[in-house]
Amino acid sequence: QKEVEQDPGPLSVPEGAIVSLNCTYSNSAFQYFMWYRQYSRKGPELLMYTYSSGNKEDGRFTAQVDKSSKYISLFIRDSQPSDSATYLCAMTPSGTYKYIFGTGTRLKVLA
């Protein structure tokens, strides 16, 4: 079993829809959680960074962490065609340099 599981998609939604992207994990030591967006032939771009459980909002993006369920989510409101990309979750225990990434969910927002 992988430490981090992420549905590969593709996930297709109409423009303006609310998108929910999710990752589950098995290591209860994970403390820091990140979401990245990756466009084709580009490097991952940091979207959200959260510590421990709770919610964090930044513009159209909301990140949620539920440590009791070992489940993290990224919500995108009012999705746009420019949001079409692959979204990666990542996580790491406190103070370490070894980050574990999900394999990514490919999102397509249709105009």
Add this chain to the structure above:
Amino acid sequence: IAGITQAPTSQILAAGRRMTLRCTQDMRHNAMYWYRQDLGLGLRLIHYSNTAGTTGKGEVPDGYSVSRANTDDFPLTLASAVPSQTSVYFCASSAGGGQPQHFGDGTRLSIL
């Protein structure tokens, strides 16, 4: 614009050749990382450095070496390339352990 610069952007290499991928950051981050990204496997850590002069092994270190002579540069060397090292290589940096990582745009390497 501050960030990470990787070179070359792409390379085709004969098996058995030596190759060094370059990475430079201008954010004065202490930690730097090398990942490879393969379809279906995601990003896998090759080597990392938590500060200049110190390096550590990641998940897939075999066949690769790194050095960290100063804060800004973190080259990755393939001593004798093999076809299984065909991949997209990403360099990243962070202020410290557990801090968010920032990535370059990658080097696409094909070993024939």
